[in-house]
Amino acid sequence: xxxxxxxxxxxxxxxxxxxxxxxxxxxxxxxxxxxxxxxxxxxxxxxxxxxxxxxxxxxxxxxxxxxxxxxxxxxxxxxxxxxxxxxxxxxxxxxxxxxxxxxxxxxxxxxxxxxxxxxxxxxxxxxxxxxxxxxxxxxxxxxxxxxxxxxxxxxxxxxxxxxxxxxxxxxxxxxxx
Amino acid sequence: xxxxxxxxxxxxxxxxxxxxxxxxxxxxxxxxxxxxxxxxxxxxxxxxxxxxxxxxxxxxxxxxxxxxxxxxxxxxxxxxxxxxxxxxxxxxxxxxxxxxxxxxxxxxxxxxxxxxxxxxxxxxxxxxxxxxxxxxxxxxxxxxxxxxxxxxxxxxxxxxxxxxxxxxxxxxxxxxxxxxxxxxxxxxxxxxxxxxxxxxxxxxxx
Numbered sequence: 285x286x287x288x289x290x291x292x293x294x295x296x297x298x299x300x301x302x303x304x305x306x307x308x309x310x311x312x313x314x315x316x317x318x319x320x321x322x323x324x325x326x327x328x329x330x331x332x333x334x335x336x337x338x339x340x341x342x343x344x345x346x347x348x349x350x351x352x353x354x355x356x357x358x359x360x361x362x363x364x365x366x367x368x369x370x371x372x373x374x375x376x377x378x379x380x381x382x383x384x385x386x387x388x389x390x391x392x393x394x395x396x397x398x399x400x401x402x403x404x405x406x407x408x409x410x411x412x413x414x415x416x417x418x419x420x421x422x423x424x425x426x427x428x429x430x431x432x433x434x435x436x437x438x439x440x441x442x443x444x445x446x447x448x449x450x451x452x453x454x455x456x457x458x459x460x461x
Numbered sequence: 462x463x464x465x466x467x468x469x470x471x472x473x474x475x476x477x478x479x480x481x482x483x484x485x486x487x488x489x490x491x492x493x494x495x496x497x498x499x500x501x502x503x504x505x506x507x508x509x510x511x512x513x514x515x516x517x518x519x520x521x522x523x524x525x526x527x528x529x530x531x532x533x534x535x536x537x538x539x540x541x542x543x544x545x546x547x548x549x550x551x552x553x554x555x556x557x558x559x560x561x562x563x564x565x566x567x568x569x570x571x572x573x574x575x576x577x578x579x580x581x582x583x584x585x586x587x588x589x590x591x592x593x594x595x596x597x598x599x600x601x602x603x604x605x606x607x608x609x610x611x612x613x614x615x616x617x618x619x620x621x622x623x624x625x626x627x628x629x630x631x632x633x634x635x636x637x638x639x640x641x642x643x644x645x646x647x648x649x650x651x652x653x654x655x656x657x658x659x660x661x662x663x664x665x666x667x
Contacts, residue, residue: 304499306492306495309495310488310492313488313491317483317487317488318480318481318482318483319480320483321481321482321483321487322480322481325481334481335483335484335487338483338487339487339490339491339494342487342491343491343494343495343498346491346495347495347498390464391464391465391466392464392465392466393465393466393467394465394466394467394468394469394470394471395467395470396467396470397470398470398471398473398474399474400474400477400478400479403474403475403478404478404479422471422475423475423478450465450471
């Protein structure tokens with residue numbers, strides 16, 4: 285008796301997807317669609333563009349699944365494809381300016397509590413370059429090195445962008461709250 | 462290092478960020494894209510699996526012959542299977558064009574008659590000079606009749622005719638000297654009409 289796709293392990297699902305089983309492909313999509321859509325939306329800051337990224341990204345996932353070498357989790361591999369797809373859709377990349385650490389000058393205090401809705405709105409209000417670095421590092425858990433590779437910037441630039449993103453974010457949260 | 466205070470507050474808030482729901486319509490688009498790409502894959506696979514044709518047995522002999530004789534190879538290349546249609550079409554066009562050129566350019570030998578019109582001196586004389594001798598004869602006869610008393614009337618016609626003659630002579634002289642213009646020709650025609658009128662009357666008297 286064939287097992288239903290919802291009960292399949294990740295490896296069984298991958299094998300079925302490689303055999304072009306459309307039900308298995310749909311199950312894989314269902315498992316990751318919201319996480320990837322949220323990521324696409326946070327990077328693009330636009331629902332329609334995020335939908336395009338999700339569609340294009342998952343087509344790439346299924347077309348390149350045979351290249352997945354299990355060096356990371358399947359989710360992490362799909363996430364990288366979605367981020368690269370999103371970045372390819374940004375027509376003009378923002379300017380990332382590097383600032384020396386000793387020039388930072390001040391600290392950021394997050395206080396006792398941040399309202400989640402305020403944080404969400406503040407992230408959406410960040411300038412594009414700050415938003416990308418903040419989302420990739422603080423929300424998605426990438427390292428500065430990985431972000432530097434993805435965005436084509438130096439590690440120092442990634443660090444300074446994150447610092448200014450946080451300062452800006454703190455100001456925005458204070459303003460909306 | 463960047464200094465952050467109460468960093469765990471940010472971490473808690475980030476962990477609690479809501480997840481967005483992907484619209485249901487996206488799977489249909491992905492499904493359609495995958496189907497289209499799979500169809501392309503099938504065509505690519507089919508193209509790779511097209512049957513192999515075997516070279517004709519005599520091909521190698523022709524190749525070695527061409528290598529030995531480059532000129533015959535060129536001619537054979539011109540008359541190759543793929544070129545034969547074009548060579549035949551070019552030959553047909555050349556033959557048709559040659560026939561059409563011959564048909565419309567070369568006409569049979571026909572006798573050619575050349576006639577040269579001779580010059581008629583009388584046509585070169587101005588028509589107002591042709592009857593001067595006759596007019597002079599009419600005047601002479603009229604004078605003779607007047608002198609003999611056979612005519613009783615109108616010496617004035619004779620005088621008027623002589624005046625018209627003088628006027629005509631002066632105008633002709635001016636035309637010869639200054640060239641003809643429309644006004645002079647008009648005056649001359651008028652004088653000629655008057656002379657003809659008087660001469661007619663004088664001739665009737667005679």
